[in-house]
Amino acid sequence: MHAFDVLGEPVRRRILELLAEGERPSGEVTESIQAEFGISQPAVSQHLKVLRDSGFAEVRAEGTRRLYRVDPAPLQQVDAWLEQFRVFWTPRLEALATEVARGKRARAKADTEGGGP
Amino acid sequence: MHAFDVLGEPVRRRILELLAEGERPSGEVTESIQAEFGISQPAVSQHLKVLRDSGFAEVRAEGTRRLYRVDPAPLQQVDAWLEQFRVFWTPRLEALATEVARGKRARAKADTEGGGP
DNA sequence: CGTTTATATAAGCGCACGCTTATTCGTGGA
């Protein structure tokens, strides 16, 4: 399942928002989601499975609890995909700061030095 | 239709990538997409409609041609949503540059002064 | 052991969405 498909689901986006605040047991997530969306425990569990399988979340067992946390890798990919569109809303001067922030100077240097294979 | 649902479609993502390079007539987009995905003209047209209706693309008529271009607003919203996760992969020092790039200093100042309603 | 609690899986159903073919609309030129 593609990253954007995963994020297409409002429930899954909300779960990620909750996990962004820190590691949380499945039960706690389920409680919040049920309160907000009115869906069943299995429904939430299935969304958590999608997040696991697609790499957005990692789990760790602690007794009978499952502690979920964000795995940022796929979100970072989404962020990278957006890069090609930032030119549309990022003013030039501020773009420089973004370049620095994203560590693109090193990449640009490598590109120059490489000169192509 | 939510922004992430729109981006969930591979064809629509590709169309946006094409439009990111500049304004293009429907026919040109259709040709590229048909070559890559092997779908019909109406299928592409329907995707273009979704992009229009969801605010990702704008159109302008020129004779019998329809010239499409990116409207960055929804993409910027997606970018904003990602903000809450950047802490997971943006090192601290570089985060400062990002803050500057995104003009958050003004917002932070407003937050401080406001002190809440 | 049996029971309770936490979470995951199974099975099945309904609907939204993306595709197709057929058709319509609108502009331009002979």
Added chain:
DNA sequence: TCCACGAATAAGCGTGCGCTTATATAAACG
């Protein structure tokens, strides 16, 4: 005026996905 072309819409179909209820797994505890 009629035809050709670019593009959009209509109608219908199949399927993937998210939901439900029911059940399984597995740890804690008496």
